[in-house]
Structures are given as C-alpha cells and as structure tokens.
Amino acid sequence: ASERGGSVMLGLPQGTEPAKIIAALRDERLYCDARGTTLRLSPGMVTTETAVDALIAQLTEHIGSRRRRAS
Numbered sequence: 001a002s003e004r005g006g007s008v009m010l011g012l013p014q015g016t017e018p019a020k021i022i023a024a025l026r027d028e029r030l031y032c033d034a035r036g037t038t039l040r041l042s043p044g045m046v047t048t049e050t051a052v053d054a055l056i057a058q059l060t061e062h063i064g065s066r067r068r069r070a071s
Contacts (some may be wrong), residue, residue: 010039013063021062028054 018034030051033040
C-alpha cells in the first residue's frame with residue numbers, strides 16, 4: 001500500500017488527433033487514454049525499454065510529421 005504507481009500526462013499540440021495515436025499504440029500492445037489533447041500513460045515497473053521506444057516512435061510519427069507540415 002505504501003508503493004504507488006504514477007501516471008504521466010503528455011500535453012499534445014493543438015491539431016493532434018489523440019485517437020490516432022491511441023490506435024497506433026494499441027497496435028503495439030501499449031494502452032493509454034486521452035482527455036482532450038492530454039495523453040494519459042501509466043508506466044510501471046514492468047514497462048520495458050522496447051515499449052518506451054515504441055511510444056516515442058509513435059509520438060514522433062504523429063506529432064513530428066504534423067510539425068513538419070506546419071512549417
């Protein structure tokens with residue numbers, strides 16, 4: 001009871017479609033949720049480096065590509 005997990009909240013840029021990121025992460029068997037443009041994650045002790053790499057890759061693909069188009 002004294003050990004608790006934490007949640008990580010990531011504010012996504014306006015115009016980002018959280019549902020697309022969530023679907024892409026689900027395809028990687030990574031599960032998260034969103035409230036508006038805030039992506040909610042709950043990494044824990046069993047979260048692997050591979051899972052974190054997949055998260056970063058999906059965020060880069062969805063947010064990075066949007067930023068390149070906006071420039």
